[in-house]
Amino acid sequence: xxxxxxxxxxxxxxxxxxxxxxxxxxxxxxxxxxxxxxxxxxxxxxxxxxxxxxxxxxxxxxxxxxxxxxxxxxxxxxxxxxxxxxxxxxxxxxxxxxxxxxxxxxxxxxxxxxxxxxxxxxxxxxxxxxxxxxxxxxxxxxxxxxxxxxxxxxxxxxxxxxxxxxxxxxxxxxxxxxxxxxxxxxxxxxxxxxxxxxxxxxxxxxxxxxxxxxxxxxxxxxxxxxxxxxxxxxxxxxxxxxxxxxxxxxxxxxxxxxxxxxxxxxxxxxxxxxxxxxxxxxxxxxxxxxxxxxx
Numbered sequence: 001x002x003x004x005x006x007x008x009x010x011x012x013x014x015x016x017x018x019x020x021x022x023x024x025x026x027x028x029x030x031x032x033x034x035x036x037x038x039x040x041x042x043x044x045x046x047x048x049x050x051x052x053x054x055x056x057x058x059x060x061x062x063x064x065x066x067x068x069x070x071x072x073x074x075x076x077x078x079x080x081x082x083x084x085x086x087x088x089x090x091x092x093x094x095x096x097x098x099x100x101x102x103x104x105x106x107x108x109x110x111x112x113x114x115x116x117x118x119x120x121x122x123x124x125x126x127x128x129x130x131x132x133x134x135x136x137x138x139x140x141x142x143x144x145x146x147x148x149x150x151x152x153x154x155x156x157x158x159x160x161x162x163x164x165x166x167x168x169x170x171x172x173x174x175x176x177x178x179x180x181x182x183x184x185x186x187x188x189x190x191x192x193x194x195x196x197x198x199x200x201x202x203x204x205x206x207x208x209x210x211x212x213x214x215x216x217x218x219x220x221x222x223x224x225x226x227x228x229x230x231x232x233x234x235x236x237x238x239x240x241x242x243x244x245x246x247x248x249x250x251x252x253x254x255x256x257x258x259x260x261x262x263x264x265x266x267x268x269x270x271x272x273x274x275x276x277x278x279x280x281x282x283x284x285x286x287x288x289x290x291x292x293x294x295x
Contacts, residue, residue, distance in 0.1 A: 006187040008035040012113045013091070014042045014104050014134070017080060020119025024149040025084050027289065028117035030162035031147075033087035034191070040111065042094040043077040044103040045069055070095055086162070101137035108144060117147045120283060139264065139283070145184060145293050150286035165192035169252045170261045171244075171278075172200055174220055177263040181293040182224060185261040188291070190232030194258075198225065198237050199251055201244040214239050245281035252287045261291045 013028035015021045025041065032039040074095040081091055096103050108116055120135045139146050170185035172178040182198070189196040200217045202210075221237040240247040252260050262279055283290045 006184055008037050008114045010038045010040070010111055010113050011035075011115045011117060012040045012042060012104070012108055012111070013117045014044070014100065014138075015077060015080060016043070016100075016119075016134075017076070018119065020149070020151055022084055022119075023151060024117050024119040024147075025080075026086060026162045027147065027149050029084075029086045029089045029091070031115065031117065032089045032091075034163065037114065039089050039091040040094055040107070040113070041077060041081055041091040042096070042104060042107060043073055043080075044100040045073050045095070045097045046099065066097060070097060100134035101141075104134065104138050105141055108142060113144050115145050115147060116142055117149065120148045120150055120286075136280075139279075139292055143294055145291055147289055147291045148283045149289045150283075163192075163258075165189075165194040165258045167255050167257045168192075168194050168196045168259045168261060169248065169255060169257045170196060170198050171248055171263075172198060172221070172224065173244075174200070174224075175263070177265045177295045180295065181261055181263040184291065184293050186228060186231065186233065186235075188259070188261065189235075194233060196233050196235045197251065197255055197257070198235055199248065200237075200239050201247045202239065202241045203244060205241055210241065214241075244278040245285070248278070248282050249285045249287050252282075257288055259289055259291060260287070261293065264292045264294050 008031065011028050011032050013021075013025050015025060028039055028041075031037065074093060077093050077095055081093065085091075094107060096107075104116065104118075107113070116138060118135055118138065135148065139148060165188065168185060168189050170182060172182060185196055185198070188194070198221055200221055202213055202217060205213050217239040218237060221239070225231070225235050225237065238251060240251065248260065248262070251257075260282060262282065264279055279290070279292055283292075
């Protein structure tokens, strides 16, 4: 796959009416406007929230109750869109019942969604923090890229494009998983004429081999960049030493990056076993939105 084959034509934004989904919807609208993409806004109703429905006297009564709940949900979703709509984007409303993650993944597959944009939430600190369960499952199982948008401190002006990318950090561990992420990074950076920093983090490096390992890593990064057919963006490379997620977050902060792009899974067995341990922790940091690319 080359970056020339990357396309964003259909965007899905799940909405739960939280502050996180408000900002995610703004990002999704901005991206749909930029790429002239079709935008879907989806609200999934969990019937478990309505235990009284289990005591419906008949199947017809239960169906009527579900129809009423869905109608109310769709009205709430339309009101949300009306309140937060931006640009000339006219989202299609999707209201359904079921488990949020399963419904999101199913709809994304049925409609060949190019990108899912959704908010994340939780408490700071890795040991105590958990992503929203729906967000975590979608990030782990989606067949298309997912943009996880945290609640940021800065608010964008309504008159400006919410997604104003000038600095992007992309991560590679030289695995097959990160190769596709690099193509997406080059594509997005080219679209926004952003500066792209391609970073590789050395972990468990001994002091005697530090210089040699760093030199080798820089050479491999240069080879990756040189191998690209067309470059519509400026790319710089960086090699750092330490824990991968900490170094990526630090570099994103130091560069004031508006976006981090990385593969869902890394190249080591731990990453493959635990939803990309590094990816998970970078998303949890909330430094900036993270675009995850599936293998």
